Amino acid sequence: MRVGYVQTKPEFGKKKENIDNAVALIEQVDADLLVLPELFSTGYFFPSREELVKYTEEIPEGRTTKLFISLARQKKCAFVIGIAEKKDGRCFNSSVYITPAGDVHLYRKVHLFYKEQFIFNRGNLKFKAFPFYEYRLGMMICFDYIFPEACRVLALRGANIVCHPSNLVLNYCQITMPIRSIENRIFTVTANRVGSDTVGDETLKFTGMSQITDVDGNVLVRAGKHKPAVAVKDIDLRKSLEKMPTEFNDLIKDRRPDFYEELLR
Ligand code: ACM
Numbered sequence: 001m002r003v004g005y006v007q008t009k010p011e012f013g014k015k016k017e018n019i020d021n022a023v024a025l026i027e028q029v030d031a032d033l034l035v036l037p038e039l040f041s042t043g044y045f046f047p048s049r050e051e052l053v054k055y056t057e058e059i060p061e062g063r064t065t066k067l068f069i070s071l072a073r074q075k076k077c078a079f080v081i082g083i084a085e086k087k088d089g090r091c092f093n094s095s096v097y098i099t100p101a102g103d104v105h106l107y108r109k110v111h112l113f114y115k116e117q118f119i120f121n122r123g124n125l126k127f128k129a130f131p132f133y134e135y136r137l138g139m140m141i142c143f144d145y146i147f148p149e150a151c152r153v154l155a156l157r158g159a160n161i162v163c164h165p166s167n168l169v170l171n172y173c174q175i176t177m178p179i180r181s182i183e184n185r186i187f188t189v190t191a192n193r194v195g196s197d198t199v200g201d202e203t204l205k206f207t208g209m210s211q212i213t214d215v216d217g218n219v220l221v222r223a224g225k226h227k228p229a230v231a232v233k234d235i236d237l238r239k240s241l242e243k244m245p246t247e248f249n250d251l252i253k254d255r256r257p258d259f260y261e262e263l264l265r
Helices: 015-026 049-055 063-075 142-146 148-156 173-184 237-241
Strands: 002-007 033-035 078-087 090-098 104-108 129-132 135-139 161-165 187-191 196-199 202-205 211-213 219-222 229-234
Touching (some): 015 063, 033 187, 063 078, 078 135, 142 148, 142 161, 148 173, 173 187, 219 229
Parallel strands (some): 002 033, 033 078, 161 187
Antiparallel strands (some): 002 229, 090 104, 187 211, 196 202
């Protein structure tokens, strides 16, 4: 299975250019799955809810989802893309999984980061593992990574690969995702952005270093910090069906939930 990330450099608000630039990178590769950054078409740092609303789209009716449905069919490639979603007067920071057959699956960011809390609604969909060829694919968005529960529940629900559209600002993620892989024996694809967004006198700088990790926590490929990039790796998802780091230990079956009661509160 050939899976990859597309690392882009969005300019805030320039939707057409941002989409065109992402598509130009996508055209350079053949893959079975490509993951794009969080909010890849709009940019990240919205000054207000009013400004955010202007850029939101409905899913799947919106133009960006429609475009990627046709791209998925044409390239016979699945996509996971980050979109600012509008739904019944609410705004979500969402991730859309589009299959080569044109099926659309949705996740809405559960753990909002920093000032996102003031403009987005909190995600209201459960973490789910969607069909991906003969395997299962889960989604989380950026800051979700710092809550190990997110990845764990995706693994418990059967995800073999976790797609992780991101706009990373802190420096923790690239060292954390290999651990998420080891804990759950899953593959991960983090698609981050580069560049910066500014609101007033505050600038957020994004860290790049998109990466793919395997079930042993190896980083199979990692992008640089400053430039757009695309990379694809051949991975064997069968490895994520095997949850035993030794012949006597199973990461899923050996758990002792009776000892973790607080995690459920
Ligand atoms: C983030 O959640 N965009 C850091």
